[in-house]
Amino acid sequence: LATVSVLYCLLIPMIMMFTLLTLSLSTTVVSNQPHILYMVVDDLGWTDVGFHGSNFPTPVLDKLVTESVEMSKYYVQPSCSPTRSSLMTGRYPFNMGMQHLTTIIPGSTAHIPLDVKTIAEVMKEQGYETHMVGKWHLGYASWKYTPIGRGFDTFTGYLGGMIDYYNRTMNAGDIVGYDFWHNTAADYTHDGSYTLTDYMTDSEAALRKTVAAGKPSFLYFAHQNIHIPIDVPPTTSPKCESVSPDRRKTLCDMMSVLDSAIGETLQLYKDLGIWNNTLMIITTDNGGMTYYQDAFPGSASSNWPLRAGKTTLFEGGVKGVCLLTGGDNVFPSNIRNLKYFGMAHAADLMPTILTAAGMSDIVPSLEFDGVSHWESITKNLTSPRSEVPVNIVYSGLNYTSIINNDMKLIVGKVQGAYDGYWTVSPYKEIPAPFDPHNTTRLFNLSADPNEYHNIAESHPEIVEFLKQRIESYVKGKRYSEPSDNGFHPAAAPRLHNGTWAPFLP
Numbered sequence: 001l002a003t004v005s006v007l008y009c010l011l012i013p014m015i016m017m018f019t020l021l022t023l024s025l026s027t028t029v030v031s032n033q034p035h036i037l038y039m040v041v042d043d044l045g046w047t048d049v050g051f052h053g054s055n056f057p058t059p060v061l062d063k064l065v066t067e068s069v070e071m072s073k074y075y076v077q078p079s080c081s082p083t084r085s086s087l088m089t090g091r092y093p094f095n096m097g098m099q100h101l102t103t104i105i106p107g108s109t110a111h112i113p114l115d116v117k118t119i120a121e122v123m124k125e126q127g128y129e130t131h132m133v134g135k136w137h138l139g140y141a142s143w144k145y146t147p148i149g150r151g152f153d154t155f156t157g158y159l160g161g162m163i164d165y166y167n168r169t170m171n172a173g174d175i176v177g178y179d180f181w182h183n184t185a186a187d188y189t190h191d192g193s194y195t196l197t198d199y200m201t202d203s204e205a206a207l208r209k210t211v212a213a214g215k216p217s218f219l220y221f222a223h224q225n226i227h228i229p230i231d232v233p234p235t236t237s238p239k240c241e242s243v244s245p246d247r248r249k250t251l252c253d254m255m256s257v258l259d260s261a262i263g264e265t266l267q268l269y270k271d272l273g274i275w276n277n278t279l280m281i282i283t284t285d286n287g288g289m290t291y292y293q294d295a296f297p298g299s300a301s302s303n304w305p306l307r308a309g310k311t312t313l314f315e316g317g318v319k320g321v322c323l324l325t326g327g328d329n330v331f332p333s334n335i336r337n338l339k340y341f342g343m344a345h346a347a348d349l350m351p352t353i354l355t356a357a358g359m360s361d362i363v364p365s366l367e368f369d370g371v372s373h374w375e376s377i378t379k380n381l382t383s384p385r386s387e388v389p390v391n392i393v394y395s396g397l398n399y400t401s402i403i404n405n406d407m408k409l410i411v412g413k414v415q416g417a418y419d420g421y422w423t424v425s426p427y428k429e430i431p432a433p434f435d436p437h438n439t440t441r442l443f444n445l446s447a448d449p450n451e452y453h454n455i456a457e458s459h460p461e462i463v464e465f466l467k468q469r470i471e472s473y474v475k476g477k478r479y480s481e482p483s484d485n486g487f488h489p490a491a492a493p494r495l496h497n498g499t500w501a502p503f504l505p
Contacts, residue, residue, distance in 0.1 A: 033127065033216035034330045034357050035278040037269070038119070038349075040087065040220075041258065042080070042135060042227040043310060044321050045288020045301030047424055048255055052321070054302065055425045056255040057239040060263035061323075064282075066337045068325035069377055074344045075388045075403070076286050076320040078311050079103045080161060081110075081137050082391070083285040083320075083346050084222075088118045088138060088150075090350035090368035094392040095478035100485045101399060104137055106160050106172040106500050107491030110483045111139025112150065117366060119350050120151030123218040126359060129153055131206040133199045134222030137161045141491070142504040148183055156182050156202040157222070160500050165195050165224070165231040170500060177493030177500040186499050194234050196225060196261055204268055211272050221265065225258040226251055228289070228299050233257040247291060248300035248427050269327075276327035279356055281349060286310045287317040291427070292418035302422045307432060307451045312419070313401040313410045314451055318390050320346070324377070330356070335377055342376055342383025343403070369478075389473050393482060396470040406446035409456075409466040412439055421450070442466075 050058040051065045077083040081103040082093035089112060093099040096113055104110045112118065120130045132152045139145035140159035147155035158179040163170045168180035168191055180187050180195075182202075190198045203221060210217040230250045240252035262282075269275040288301025289310040303309050303316030310317055322344075325331060347370030351363050355372040363372065371384045390401035390408075398412030421430040435441070435454050442456035442463055456463050473479060490503040 032277070034326070035217045035269070035274050036123070036128075036219070036353060036357060037265070037278055037280040038218070038220045038353070039262070039280065039282045040084070040134070040222040041282065041284050041321070042222070042224050043286065043289055043299065043301065044226065044284035045309065046303040046306050046316065046319060046321060048226065048288055048301050049321060053304070053424060055243055056252045057237055058255060058259040060259045060266070064262075064266075064325060065323060068323040069335050069338045069340050071322035071324065071344050072339045072341050074320050074322040075318050075390055076284060076346045077391060078286055078313055078317040080285050084138055085112055086346040086370070087283065087285075087349055088112060089116050090119075090347050090366065090370040091116060092347055092369045092389060094389070094473065095369060095476070095480070097480040097483035099391060099393045100482045101393070102485070103161055104139060105485060105487060106170060106175070106177070107487035108139075108485045109141040109488060109504065110485045111141065111145035114144065118150045119353070120147070120218065120220065122151075122354070122362070122366065124151050124153070127216065128218040129210040129213070129215045130218045130220075131203070131210070132220045132222070133157055133203045133206070135161070135224050136222070140500070140502055141488070143184060143502050146184075146502065152220070154183060154206050156187070156199065162227060162229070163195070163224070164229060165233070166192055168195070172487065175492065177496075178498050179500040186497070186501070196223070196257060197234070199223070200261055200264060203265070207268065207272065211274060223258060223261070226254045226301070228297060230254070230299065243425075244427065245291075245300070251300045276329045279326040279330050279353065281322070281324055281353060283322040283346065283349065284320045287319065290418065290422045290429075292420075292429070300427070302424050302427065304421060304423050305450050307421055308419050309422070313390060313399065314419070315445075315449070318401070324352070332378055338377070340373070340377055342373060343385040343388055344373055344383065345370060345385070345388045348373055348385070387469065389470070392470060392473050392479070395481070396467070396474050400470055402466055402470050403445065404466060404469060406444050407462055407466065408443045408445050409463060410441040411467070411470070
């Protein structure tokens, strides 16, 4: 009995030590998951960054690209909400009814289907604390459709598509409403200050809290800059003084402020001691909106030498800026300062992020339309893609485009009231070539990357093949036409204390 007592006394401390060691190891596994910074820049044109030849000062991004993988053949949708739906789910917009021509309007019931998981929901399941700062624009008719309902622990920003940078209001014709929120409460505390300044403060607070708790963080930082309205920021850059016309000078200042904010965010991760264990992604949501008219929605971006811009299916509207980077513990040194020429789509970012973050085992179960490029990038392999369905709507009969290898087909009239090319300095429009066959366009992007020569008439067999490829997506089990995107009277701000607030259960 004495022997048993002695053994028992010896075993108890050993069991306790083993339990503590197990808990410690468990905590270490969680804390070793990389932090993820997923950043969207709104309406960033191909040539709105210095490393593509812009006269906008972007020193932070210009340095960052030398430490990154630049996705040089990366495609987005021609407008905001459709791209964001892909970024958030790894699905094509046309497989969720999210390929709206005008993006989601105020008062709409359109949203990401609830049976499609968002990246925030997936990250939360993997033990991450999830935070969002900035622009949602993926549906808000019910709280179930908003960031707090779709997997984010915290949210600061606006639910719709465009707010005034200072007073936080958004117009829908003559209807004006306030749209700035902290989680599910309208936030008036910042009214009158510049939104980007407040985003920086709130993102820092959320990140510090997560780091203090020893948990991995997922921060989705969706900037509004450099989307209209063209509002002068609190600080301007001397390097923008010579930029003209005035609208473009202001856009230059907006880009300069954004570039500085990106630098401050990077410095925050370094100050917190977590940058070396962070994976970072920066992407635009569509090409830049040019100065094709004074009135809404004209802006002053340049996608030079690419054709046209936002809302169009030309390269200026759908070829996007995208960088992948990170700290030394998660981002191999041999892929820094690398141009990756593999064809990619916005839907590919979510599976690529999960794979790079060590979660490739869950990718198959999520049934993505997108594919991971991480192995291709890190092992210098060819892209897993040879085709991008750029946009498919109206059963592929109009405002539809597909790229297969070098060949790009555009079917129907190109959405948007403009065409042409906008140079950098001086900033001016060069008209697009006259094209009498403008309802069917075929371009060889290898020989003609800037889409000067429509070769549809001389290659009817390629046109037919690509139309068949479009039809295969339309006949796919997931394809759906755009969901209801009309204004619902119940959404009127006068019914919601002057705010654009959820109006359904």
